[in-house]
Amino acid sequence: MSDGETIRVDFKSVLGKFSLQANFAAPARGVTALFGPSGCGKTTVLRCIAGLTRVEDGLCIVAGDVWQDPGGAFLPTHKRPLGYVFQEASLFAHLSVRRNLMFGAPRGKARTRKGKIAFDEVVELLGVTALLDRAPGKLSGGERQRVAIGRALLSQPKLLLMDEPLSALDRATKDEILPFLERLRDRLSLPIIYITHSIAEVERLADQIVLIEKGRVIGAGPLEELQSDPSLPLAVARDAAVTLDGVIAAHDSGYGLLTLTIRGGSLIVPAPPAAVGGRRRIRVIAGDVSLAREKPGLSSILNVLPARIVSAKPVGDQELVAVLTLGADETGARLLSRLTRKSWEALGFTEGMSVYAQVKAVALAPGRGELE
Amino acid sequence: MPPEIWVPIRLTIELAAITTLTLLIVATPLAWWLARSRAAWKEAVAAIVSLPMVLPPTVLGFYLLILLGPDGPGGAIASLWGARTLAFTFTGLVIGSIVSSMPFVVQPIRNAFAAIGDRPLEVAATLRASPRRAFWTVAFPLASPGLLTGAVLGFAHTVGEFGVILMIGGNIPGRTRVMSTAIFDFVETMRWREANMLAGGMVVFAFAVILSMILLEKRFARAGA
Numbered sequence: 001m002s003d004g005e006t007i008r009v010d011f012k013s014v015l016g017k018f019s020l021q022a023n024f025a026a027p028a029r030g031v032t033a034l035f036g037p038s039g040c041g042k043t044t045v046l047r048c049i050a051g052l053t054r055v056e057d058g059l060c061i062v063a064g065d066v067w068q069d070p071g072g073a074f075l076p077t078h079k080r081p082l083g084y085v086f087q088e089a090s091l092f093a094h095l096s097v098r099r100n101l102m103f104g105a106p107r108g109k110a111r112t113r114k115g116k117i118a119f120d121e122v123v124e125l126l127g128v129t130a131l132l133d134r135a136p137g138k139l140s141g142g143e144r145q146r147v148a149i150g151r152a153l154l155s156q157p158k159l160l161l162m163d164e165p166l167s168a169l170d171r172a173t174k175d176e177i178l179p180f181l182e183r184l185r186d187r188l189s190l191p192i193i194y195i196t197h198s199i200a201e202v203e204r205l206a207d208q209i210v211l212i213e214k215g216r217v218i219g220a221g222p223l224e225e226l227q228s229d230p231s232l233p234l235a236v237a238r239d240a241a242v243t244l245d246g247v248i249a250a251h252d253s254g255y256g257l258l259t260l261t262i263r264g265g266s267l268i269v270p271a272p273p274a275a276v277g278g279r280r281r282i283r284v285i286a287g288d289v290s291l292a293r294e295k296p297g298l299s300s301i302l303n304v305l306p307a308r309i310v311s312a313k314p315v316g317d318q319e320l321v322a323v324l325t326l327g328a329d330e331t332g333a334r335l336l337s338r339l340t341r342k343s344w345e346a347l348g349f350t351e352g353m354s355v356y357a358q359v360k361a362v363a364l365a366p367g368r369g370e371l372e
Numbered sequence: 373m374p375p376e377i378w379v380p381i382r383l384t385i386e387l388a389a390i391t392t393l394t395l396l397i398v399a400t401p402l403a404w405w406l407a408r409s410r411a412a413w414k415e416a417v418a419a420i421v422s423l424p425m426v427l428p429p430t431v432l433g434f435y436l437l438i439l440l441g442p443d444g445p446g447g448a449i450a451s452l453w454g455a456r457t458l459a460f461t462f463t464g465l466v467i468g469s470i471v472s473s474m475p476f477v478v479q480p481i482r483n484a485f486a487a488i489g490d491r492p493l494e495v496a497a498t499l500r501a502s503p504r505r506a507f508w509t510v511a512f513p514l515a516s517p518g519l520l521t522g523a524v525l526g527f528a529h530t531v532g533e534f535g536v537i538l539m540i541g542g543n544i545p546g547r548t549r550v551m552s553t554a555i556f557d558f559v560e561t562m563r564w565r566e567a568n569m570l571a572g573g574m575v576v577f578a579f580a581v582i583l584s585m586i587l588l589e590k591r592f593a594r595a596g597a
Contacts, residue, residue: 052494077497078506084498090491094513103509104499155499 004064011048013055024220028063028191030207041215042195051077083152085162089144091136098132104155122150142173160192203243203283228323228334230313240286248278264332265305269364286336288363292356302361309353380554388530391469395526399477407485422475433539440464460542468540469530477526484518517592528581
């Protein structure tokens with residue numbers, strides 16, 4: 001990764017109970033999730049990136065532009081080309097929705113610059129057309145948060161920072177906003193740093209993940225890689241899962257099944273009709289993956305994938321989690337399988353062994369992979 | 373209406389208008405600083421500004437008289453245009469009114485700025501607004517109910533000030549005799565009818581001020597909800 005397409009961050013400071021040591025680099029594209037429990041310092045890191053909180057010993061370089069360095073350089077927030085979506089929408093109460101949206105939009109000469117995010121496009125993307133002349137006080141929580149996202153986008157940021165934009169919302173409103181975030185990620189080539197303590201949001205949105213615990217970064221990298229790294233807490237969690245980005249290879253309209261091509265294999269997934277060639281992200285829960293030494297004969301399980309055991313790690317006394325790679329070589333997608341120690345020993349599994357990974361198609365149906 | 377009545381009314385309105393305008397210009401930045409600064413000694417400044425609320429007007433008037441008099445800084449300023457003192461002049465009244473009404477203007481504006489909190493200003497900064505633009509487009513309009521309250525209170529308090537005015541103004545007809553001192557004068561000389569006209573007018577004025585404040589507050593509360 002060259003500096004021109006990287007976000008590099010290194011903040012050191014003492015913060016009340018713990019010390020902040022946030023050091024990571026992430027590609028300046030896609031969604032990078034800052035993930036960790038409440039109170040672990042995620043918001044502080046984001047505020048430092050925005051320049052809203054100033055720690056003396058800090059480094060922040062975004063796509064080649066130095067926003068802060070330990071030598072004392074510090075660009076004030078209003079000079080940083082960023083967008084920030086706070087946990088609460090924080091709309092300006094004295095301005096209409098339209099004027100809120102336009103508050104940060106470039107004025108004068110800069111307005112005509114090319115490649116910008118257009119007003120009409122954002123309004124349509126976020127579905128706020130009907131709200132433009134309303135006062136913020138007359139909006140629902142979800143509508144407010146959508147306007148806040150639009151307002152941040154229309155300031156033409158080069159980096160979008162989002163601090164748990166869904167956490168203040170109820171379940172129904174979350175479900176209303178998540179598709180907007182997905183469209184945002186897919187339609188705009190804008191890097192996003194997204195704070196959350198919900199693994200479901202990570203699985204649905206993130207491309208990269210930075211794991212934070214007590215002010216420290218304990219892992220950073222592509223989501224798939226960290227999900228299947230048994231030395232990190234994600235892979236051994238009770239609800240551990242991997243997310244796989246697949247391409248739709250076929251649709252069987254008779255049975256309503258999609259065939260998704262993933263690295264090293266393919267998966268059959270119940271789903272409404274979708275265009276062949278489209279992309280689809282699915283979540284495979286470790287507990288839904290079973291292992292067989294031989295290809296099973298008559299079985300209801302539709303997905304039987306040749307795979308190899310990369311490693312296995314005990315979880316407690318009764319269970320262990322195995323990391324698998326699909327296909328014959330090392331380049332296949334990673335899967336996790338959680339099984340009992342009894343099965344592991346009875347079937348004589350070992351690291352390096354070729355096996356068959358089995359996943360019931362219904363375990364991949366929409367609904368199981370969505371937000372709880 | 374005889375000049376004895378309308379001249380004090382005119383002087384009172386002039387005095388209150390000039391005082392209120394000056395106070396808005398002086399008190400707004402002061403209130404902003406008091407609301408946002410993290411300096412440890414800012415409450416000491418706040419206490420000094422609030423002194424006129426608790427001091428007897430005679431005490432305030434006494435010190436103002438010394439400050440404005442020929443031997444004080446007021447005398448030095450007056451000498452710039454060849455006068456000897458600022459005491460017993462309209463300018464002196466304006467200065468005295470500014471000091472004595474200051475807390476009534478600073479306090480509501482400070483509260484309004486404090487009530488806004490950091491968030492709207494942070495949001496403005498993340499939307500490329502410089503601190504100056506953030507102040508004028510976000511803090512100022514959001515605090516405008518507080519500014520209006522401060523202006524109304526400052527105006528009303530200046531109109532109602534008696535002790536300080538009497539101490540530094542001397543109740544000179546046509547120059548420093550305002551409504552409150554004129555009423556005192558009419559009462560002293562047993563002219564009840566004139567006293568009644570002015571005093572009754574003040575009651576009506578005070579009622580109108582308080583009623584309009586309540587109605588304005590209700591309207592702002594509705595708009596903010």
